[in-house]
Amino acid sequence: MRADPPLPAAGRLAGDWHAMVQPELRLVFSASLLSVRAALGRSLAGLEPLCLSHDDASSVELVLAEVLTNIVKHAYRGDPGGVIDLRIRHGPDGTGEALLCEVRDYGRTFPRSCLPGGQKRDPDAEPILCPEGGYGWFLIRSLANDLSYVRTGGCNCLRFRMMLLRCRDGLPA
Helix, strand or coil: CCCCCCCCCCCCCCCCCCCCCCCEEEEEEECCHHHHHHHHHHHHHHHHHHCCCHHHHHHHHHHHHHHHHHHHHHHCCCCCCCEEEEEEEEEECCCCEEEEEEEEECCCCCHHHCCCCCCCCCCCCCHHHCCCCCHHHHHHHHHCEEEEEEEECCEEEEEEEEECCECCCCCEC
């Protein structure tokens, strides 16, 4: 079994949004569905000072839930000792505000070392006839921007941007 490089204490939140030049929210946690659930709650709580709109918060939560759950189910399949490192930075992005997200793990690589395309679900299909899987990546690709994936030194690194619909002071853009 491989040895993951040392990471900060699990569940650590780095910094205060308003006191840092480049604010970053960082969580390091075990690769389990229960830990993913807790990390989602801590992520949203850590983003509260940004006063995200309901739509922005829901989109961020959905994308993170899909990405993190995929890591547990696929990258660390059968490996209860896996670790996930989530980093979220807030900042201007040429066309507005964005959250810059990075997720790292030391699990299995993507097939063919590239991101899945994702499939759109047919709304008229009988649920029993719909194949399992692939729809999460459709949602991720629909809600996130600039998805990139690289595997270096046994580490998977997924990066993406989540554009925000509101200005920092809470008023519509």
